[in-house]
Amino acid sequence: MARANTKLGDVFSVKIDENSKKYFQYVVSDLTQLNSDVIRAFTKKHPIDVNPDLSEIVSGEVQFYAHCVTKLGLKMNLWESIGNTAEVGNTSQILFRDTNDYGSKVGEEPIRVSRNWYVWNVNKPSKDVGKLEGENRKAYIGIVMNPLGIIELLKENKYPINYPEFE
Template sequence: MAKRIVTKIGDVFCVEIDNQCKRYFQYIVNDMEQLNSSVIRVFKLHYPIDYKPIIDDIVKDEVEFYAHTILKFGVLYDAWYKVGTSKEFGDFSKVLFRSSADAGNGEMISERWYVWHINEPHVYVGKLTKEYQHAERGGVMSYTSILDRLKYGDYMSKYPGY
């Protein structure tokens, strides 16, 4: 029988990177505008592999990026594990995501972009101007894509314009 995986807003997770360091992220909210997916905030610091987590210190760290993901698959496939919880979520009201209406359309550079803040409607912006280029990729990222970004600093799957 498969184990039941329960995640709650505030949960803090650890990812062990190639048995060399630990990275942490926190589940902060569900985004109703993106399939009700879990939004995580990933912290910048890399910790030694033998580090014993102090949750209050972890959640005070600077945020490196935000992403939508499905937490249970990362747990199920041992990509990450829960180390604690915190009611400190930071201010995510200004976090901006982006998505293209024609993603996956060959080598074409999209001019059909949408942006949105968590739990706010998507806004069509057309061409992705400098004003919006800092926005995070808004798709629901697989656990393997999250691992790639933690390890390499970027997602390995590319789409022109991202």
């Protein structure tokens, strides 16, 4: 098997059901979160047999931003690289959130609503904010997600299912 390599600007196609696919793009690496790949996923569903051009894809509405390991998804054959473009959008404004209330000890009930949040912009230090208010409520979940989780988000399902809400 050839080694899977990815680079900034790569665009990927993901089959989300028998008839449709969606796209995402690797837009930046975030030193604040394990130097992981940050992707922007696009909202529009495309028929499985239609191949739009890259400029049409990357000018589409963003469904979400997330941290993931793009190479792992390639190795697992969950998505395929379809090209590369330098147009990655404004990555300095991407806002992520996380909480230490995620993940419970064995036998403990998971925390359903957290008031112990921290937020950060890509490659900037995080700051504790407690309860999510104002613009922070629009922040994307900042954990590094496995490739199967990215597919769940593309399908508009909640992932991770036990991640706390903020109200």
